[in-house]
Amino acid sequence: MNSRQPIPVVVLAGFLGSGKTTVLNHLLAGRGGTRIGVVVNDFGSIEVDAMSVAGQVGDSMVSLGGGCLCCAVDGSELDAYLEKLSAPAHRIDVIVIEASGLAEPQEMIRMLMASENPAVRYGGMVEVVDAAEFDATRARHPETDRHLAVADLVVLNKTDRVDAHERTRIETELAALCAPGTPVVGADHGRIDPELLFDRRPWTETRGQLSFEDLLAEADGHDRCTHAHAAYESTEFSSEQALSPRRFIDFLDRRPAGLYRIKGFVWFGVPGHEERYEIQAVGRFLRFAPQPWGRGETRRTQLVLIGSGTDGEGLVRELEACREESPQDANPDSMWGVLRYVDRPPQDEGDAPGPDTSETPLTY
Numbered sequence: 001m002n003s004r005q006p007i008p009v010v011v012l013a014g015f016l017g018s019g020k021t022t023v024l025n026h027l028l029a030g031r032g033g034t035r036i037g038v039v040v041n042d043f044g045s046i047e048v049d050a051m052s053v054a055g056q057v058g059d060s061m062v063s064l065g066g067g068c069l070c071c072a073v074d075g076s077e078l079d080a081y082l083e084k085l086s087a088p089a090h091r092i093d094v095i096v097i098e099a100s101g102l103a104e105p106q107e108m109i110r111m112l113m114a115s116e117n118p119a120v121r122y123g124g125m126v127e128v129v130d131a132a133e134f135d136a137t138r139a140r141h142p143e144t145d146r147h148l149a150v151a152d153l154v155v156l157n158k159t160d161r162v163d164a165h166e167r168t169r170i171e172t173e174l175a176a177l178c179a180p181g182t183p184v185v186g187a188d189h190g191r192i193d194p195e196l197l198f199d200r201r202p203w204t205e206t207r208g209q210l211s212f213e214d215l216l217a218e219a220d221g222h223d224r225c226t227h228a229h230a231a232y233e234s235t236e237f238s239s240e241q242a243l244s245p246r247r248f249i250d251f252l253d254r255r256p257a258g259l260y261r262i263k264g265f266v267w268f269g270v271p272g273h274e275e276r277y278e279i280q281a282v283g284r285f286l287r288f289a290p291q292p293w294g295r296g297e298t299r300r301t302q303l304v305l306i307g308s309g310t311d312g313e314g315l316v317r318e319l320e321a322c323r324e325e326s327p328q329d330a331n332p333d334s335m336w337g338v339l340r341y342v343d344r345p346p347q348d349e350g351d352a353p354g355p356d357t358s359e360t361p362l363t364y
Contacts, residue, residue: 006118006119006120006121006343007037007085007086007092007093007094007095007119007120007121008094008095008120008121008122008123008124008198008280009082009094009095009096009097009112009120009121009122009123010094010095010096010097010123010124010125010126010197010198010282011097011099011105011108011109011112011124011125011126012024012096012097012098012099012126012128013099013103013105013108013125013126013127013128013147013151014099014101014127014128014129014130014155014157015101015102015130015137015140015141015144016101016102017101017130017133018101018128018129018130018133018137018157019128019130019155019157019158019189019190020098020099020101020128021053021098022157022189022190023126023128023155023157023187023190023192024038024053024096024098024190025053025056025190026189026190026191026192026194027096027192027194027197028053028056028057029056030193030194030200031194031198031200032194032200032201033200033201034093034094034194034198034199034200034201035060035090035091035092035093035094035201036057036060036092036093036094036095036096036198037057037060037061037085037086037090037092037094037095037096038053038057038060038061038062038095038096038097038098039061039062039063039078039081039082039085039095039096039097039098040053040061040062040063040098041063041097041098041099041100041103053098059090060085060090060092062081062084062085078111078112078115079115079116079117082095082115082117082119082120083117083119086117086119086120093198093201094123094197094198095120095123104143104147105125105127105147105150105151106146106147106150108125109122109125109150121287121343123280123282123285123287124152124153124197124282124283124284124285125150125151125152125153125285126151126152126153126154126155126197126282126283127147127148127151127153127154127155128154128155128157128190129148129154129155129156129157129170129174130157130158131156131157131158131159131161131162131166131167131170132158132161132162133158134170134173145177148174148177148178148182149177149178149179150179151178151179151182151283151284152182152282152283152284152285153182153183153185153196153197153260153282153283153284153285154174154178154182154183154184154185154283155184155185155187155190155192156170156171156174156184156185156186156187157187157188157189157190158187158188158189159186159187159188160188160189161188167186171184171186175257179284181255181256181257181284182257182283182284183257183258183259183260183283183284183307184257185260185308193232193306195232195261195306196232196260196261196282196306197261197282199263232260232306232307232308233306233307233308233310233312234304234305234306235304235305235306235307235310235312235315235316236302236303236304236305237301237302237303237305237315237316237319238300238301238302238303239267239300239301239319239320239323240298240299240300241323241324241325242267242268242269242270242299242301242323242324242327243266243267243268243301243319243322243323243324244268244322244323244324244327244330244334245268245270245330245334245335245337245338246334246337247321247322247324248266248268248319248322248338249337249338251318251319251322252281252286255281256307256310258307258308258309258310259305259306259307259310259315260282260283260306260307260308261281261282261304261305261306261307262279262280262281262303262304262305262306263279263280263281263303263304264278264279264301264302264303264304265277265278265279265291265300265301265302265303266279266288266301266303267299267300267301268324268327268330268335268338269299269324269327269328269330270327270330270331270332270334270335271328271330271332272332272335273290273332273335273338275290275291275292275293276290276291276292276293276299277289277290277291277338278290278291279303286341287341287342287343288338288339288341288342289342289343290342303319
């Protein structure tokens with residue numbers, strides 16, 4: 001990974017017993033060739049969670065024992081760990097913070113957003129909920145509602161322990177507690193497709209001593225995540241005609257709750273903004289990153305949309321309606337909706353971010 005590109009940091013939160021570590025272990029097992037850095041924030045002096053994942057990430061894991069990460073008021077301790085993981089030598093693609101079951105996600109998000117480390121960026125918050133203990137958890141921890149309100153994606157875990165009627169009731173309550181449009185992904189035993197959170201690098205076999213990925217692939221016939229991926233639908237959209245930034249942002253604002261992930265590149269072609277815009281959406285979390293076109297590269301939009309219960313043909317029709325026949329005549333102010341979701345303030349004069357001259361980053 002190009003060290004000049006910021007590494008996304010995803011917060012994995014949820015109360016004690018919700019299944020965060022199980023979800024994390026599943027993500028690690030299905031990561032393919034993607035390099036994941038892990039920060040395990042255990043509560044207490046015996047770091048059980050850290051021990052359970054240590055064998056899968058090696059030196060790319062650090063642990064904050066003895067209390068909640070959110071107790072580090074100035075965030076300096078977190079910054080130190082993120083600086084270690086983001087060192088170029090580790091070649092990390094994505095960092096996952098498994099928060100203590102007693103942590104305050106809002107404070108964690110605040111610390112990440114306030115971080116001055118240019119090598120990392122906030123990548124969204126995933127809240128894991130125990131379906132079997134949903135009511136009991138809310139009774140014990142009234143702050144559950146507050147945590148759900150700031151989640152970008154909710155994983156309703158242990159769905160195998162409730163019947164269809166109970167699951168529907170919980171999903172209805174979650175829809176009321178979460179921000180509008182927040183997706184809720186059902187899972188049992190923490191099995192969600194890693195593609196919902198980050199892009200997997202192609203897995204390649206090694207020669208000689210088998211790596212951890214080699215052993216997993218050998219044991220599972222190179223098909224460990226097929227069962228999880230089967231629960232989702234993938235829709236692709238491509239257009240060599242530029243998209244209207246205003247209509248595209250309107251499409252994103254209206255995207256259905258079952259649409260969990262959007263990734264790819266968008267061409268707007270608006271004067272002053274002719275570069276391509278990488279888009280990453282995980283649940284409600286949305287980010288654009290302007291990048292230069294490669295020499296001789298065709299100007300086009302290429303998107304992949306991953307969800308469950310979505311109308312793929314309908315999504316394509318909505319995206320086709322975003323096409324703009326004369327982008328060169330568009331008012332540059334039409335880009336403001338997109339620029340709100342660009343990580344860094346403009347570096348050049350004017351309002352537009354300057355083109356990034358580095359290589360295309362690996363996405364999460």
